[in-house]
Every structure is written in C-alpha cells, then in structure tokens.
Amino acid sequence: MQDPDPRTLKRAREGDLRAFEELVRAYQGDVYRFACHFTRDHALAEDVTQEAFIRAFRFLGSFRGDSKFTSWLFRIARNCAMDAIRSRKSFQSRDYQAPQGPSDPESRIELDVALSAVSDEHREPFLLIEVFGLSYQEAADVLHVKVGTVKSRMHRARLAMMGALAVEEDAGEL
Amino acid sequence: MNCRHAQAAISEQMDGERLSPRETAALDQHLAGCTSCRSFEEGAWHLRERARFRLAAPVPDLVEDIMTAVATEPERTRARRLVGRPPRQHVFPRLVRTLAPLMAALVVGVVAGSLAVGGPWQRPENAPSVSAATVTSGVQTAAADLTAYHATFQITESHFAPDVPVRRLSMDVWFQPRNGSVSTSPTRPATQARRGRPRTFG
Numbered sequence: 527m528q529d530p531d532p533r534t535l536k537r538a539r540e541g542d543l544r545a546f547e548e549l550v551r552a553y554q555g556d557v558y559r560f561a562c563h564f565t566r567d568h569a570l571a572e573d574v575t576q577e578a579f580i581r582a583f584r585f586l587g588s589f590r591g592d593s594k595f596t597s598w599l600f601r602i603a604r605n606c607a608m609d610a611i612r613s614r615k616s617f618q619s620r621d622y623q624a625p626q627g628p629s630d631p632e633s634r635i636e637l638d639v640a641l642s643a644v645s646d647e648h649r650e651p652f653l654l655i656e657v658f659g660l661s662y663q664e665a666a667d668v669l670h671v672k673v674g675t676v677k678s679r680m681h682r683a684r685l686a687m688m689g690a691l692a693v694e695e696d697a698g699e700l
Numbered sequence: 701m702n703c704r705h706a707q708a709a710i711s712e713q714m715d716g717e718r719l720s721p722r723e724t725a726a727l728d729q730h731l732a733g734c735t736s737c738r739s740f741e742e743g744a745w746h747l748r749e750r751a752r753f754r755l756a757a758p759v760p761d762l763v764e765d766i767m768t769a770v771a772t773e774p775e776r777t778r779a780r781r782l783v784g785r786p787p788r789q790h791v792f793p794r795l796v797r798t799l800a801p802l803m804a805a806l807v808v809g810v811v812a813g814s815l816a817v818g819g820p821w822q823r824p825e826n827a828p829s830v831s832a833a834t835v836t837s838g839v840q841t842a843a844a845d846l847t848a849y850h851a852t853f854q855i856t857e858s859h860f861a862p863d864v865p866v867r868r869l870s871m872d873v874w875f876q877p878r879n880g881s882v883s884t885s886p887t888r889p890a891t892q893a894r895r896g897r898p899r900t901f902g
C-alpha cells in the first residue's frame with residue numbers, strides 16, 4: 527500500500543481541507559475493508575471508517591512520520607474498531623440481535639468462514655499482510671508488536687486458514 | 701532444514717522477505733524431497749489468490765460524510781488556519797457522479813481484486829505502481845470536474861499465481877455525458893507468463 531504524496535500530506539497537516547479530502551478518497555476503501563473484516567458488520571464498519579478519519583484529522587498535526595502514514599492510519603482504524611466492538615458488546619448484552627449470516631451474501635464466502643476460524647491474534651496480521659499488502663514491519667507498527675511476532679503469527683494464521691479452507695472444501699463435497 | 705523451518709521460510713518469502721542464498725538453497729533442497737512442504741506452498745499460493753479476489757467487495761462513498769464531520773471539528777484541533785476550498789464548477793454533476801462509480805467498478809472488476817491489495821511483493825522497489833483502489837479514488841475525484849473522460853490503463857501484475865508470475869493488461873475507459881453513454885473497450889490481455897515458482901521478489 528502506497529503512502530500519499532508528501533506534499534499532499536504536508537498540506538493536510540497544515541489544515542488544508544482539500545488535501546485531507548484527497549487522503550480520505552485515497553484510503554477510505556482500505557480503511558472500510560479493514561473495518562469490515564475486523565467488525566464483521568458493514569454498518570459498524572462505516573461508523574469506524576468515519577471515526578477513524580475524524581481522529582486522523584484531529585491528530586494529523588502530531589504525526590511525525592516515524593512510521594508510514596498508512597500504518598499510522600490503520601493503527602487509528604484498529605483502535606476505532608476495537609472501541610466500536612467493545613461498545614457493541616455492551617449493547618448486545620442487553621437486546622441487540624446481530625445480523626444473521628444467511629442474510630449477508632458475503633458471509634457465505636468460504637474465506638469468511640475460514641477467517642472466523644482463526645483467532646483475532648492471527649486474523650489481524652493475515653488481513654494486514656495478505657489482504658492489504660503491508661510488510662512485516664508495517665504490520666508490526668500497526669499492531670504494536672515485534673516483527674518476529676508478526677512473522678510467526680502470520681505463518682500460524684496461514685496454516686490455520688489453509689486448514690479451515692480444507693475443512694470447508696471437504697464439507698462442500700459431502 | 702526441517703519441515704517447520706521450511707514452511708516458515710516459504711511464508712516469509714511469499715511476504716516479500718529475502719532469504720539468504722544459503723537458506724534458499726536449503727529450502728530448494730528440502731522441497732525437492734518433501735511432498736508435505738510442496739503441498740503447503742501450493743496451498744499458501746491458493747489461499748493468496750482467494751484472499752485477493754475476496755477484496756473486490758463494494759465500498760460505500762463516505763467522503764462527504766467524513767468531510768462534513770471534519771469541517772465541524774473545533775478550530776483548536778486544526779494545526780493552522782484552514783485553507784479555503786474554492787467552489788467547484790460542476791458541468792454535469794448528477795450524471796458524472798453516477799458514472800464515476802460505474803467506471804471505477806469496471807476498472808476494479810477487470811483487475812479482479814488482486815490489484816486492490818497492492819503490496820510490497822508486487823513491485824520492484826523503485827517502479828511506479830498504484831493499487832486499483834488508488835485508480836478508483838482518482839477517477840472519482842477527477843469525475844466531479846470533467847465533462848468527458850478517456851483513459852488507458854496499463855496494468856502490470858506480479859506474483860498473481862505461481863504459474864502466472866507476471867501478466868499485463870491494457871484497458872480503455874471512456875464516457876461522453878452528452879449522450880449518456882459509458883463505454884469500455886475489451887480488455888487486451890498481454891499476459892507474459894513465466895513458468896516456475898517465483899524465487900525473487902522486489
């Protein structure tokens with residue numbers, strides 16, 4: 527995933543709304559997809575995407591470029607998604623009915639099933655690296671863990687996903 | 701090299717990590733005699749293909765909502781005085797806004813998801829490259845101020861699959877709002893495939 531043009535980023539940091547809009551246009555898709563995978567809820571993913579960019583706007587002035595802009599943005603999106611999930615869980619504990627799988631066509635895709643079979647700890651590096659194309663270092667920046675940890679988690683995620691997909695395929699043949 | 705180390709090395713190599721010549725030789729030697737690890741490698745590539753295709757899901761346009769929310773942020777959160785945004789000259793706003801997502805969807809559809817992810821394993825370090833998501837947002841941004849559109853996309857994709865490590869496609873996309881038509885030329889594939897397992901990245 528490419529970082530934005532440094533000139534655009536600089537203008538956005540200086541408060542240029544048009545430059546910030548360019549960033550939103552460039553990355554809203556990636557942030558939304560990541561939020562979708564993370565929350566497994568399209569409506570919630572829209573809220574997370576919006577909140578992530580609002581937070582990014584608030585704190586853009588403090589972004590020093592120690593990591594890539596995309597890693598920084600994903601880290602914000604991840605925090606927003608975790609907050610949203612926590613809120614949803616407290617809401618669900620009362621009367622919230624989560625959308626059921628069959629009403630969502632995407633939930634029937636085997637990959638989703640396989641993704642749900644792996645733990646959050648392994649799903650996150652899989653999404654960031656395999657699906658969104660981050661490097662080990664970038665994923666480590668997003669997840670706040672060491673590169674070696676990302677490597678091993680990614681490998682275990684790959685093994686788990688392959689195992690889950692094999693089970694799915696076997697089940698489909700019955 | 702045992703199976704555990706071999707499969708970890710395969711994973712790292714797929715993710716763009718460089719193995720030393722000694723590790724590469726040891727991995728090749730191990731793979732030559734290990735059905736299980738060859739199966740792992742094949743499965744890992746298969747998984748990558750599926751994960752990339754899976755990405756072609758539609759994305760809602762949240763720009764307006766986000767920018768409206770951002771514009772109401774307190775002044776103190778802004779680093780400096782905001783730069784005013786000049787009004788846009790929309791010639792065919794409704795039609796163009798309708799066509800832009802369709803064109804973007806056409807482009808994204810043709811590149812079939814895998815380009816949507818981009819990735820460090822897909823391009824040489826210094827080569828210019830954009831993801832399909834970037835193309836989509838670029839078209840959408842430009843469409844608001846255009847009266848007509850014609851573009852040729854040259855797409856080079858690397859490491860799509862073990863048996864198709866490089867493929868190139870060309871696509872013309874255009875529209876003319878006057879008659880409301882949207883046209884695309886047939887994609888002209890110019891696949892350049894090298895058989896064999898890719899061993900070098902970047």
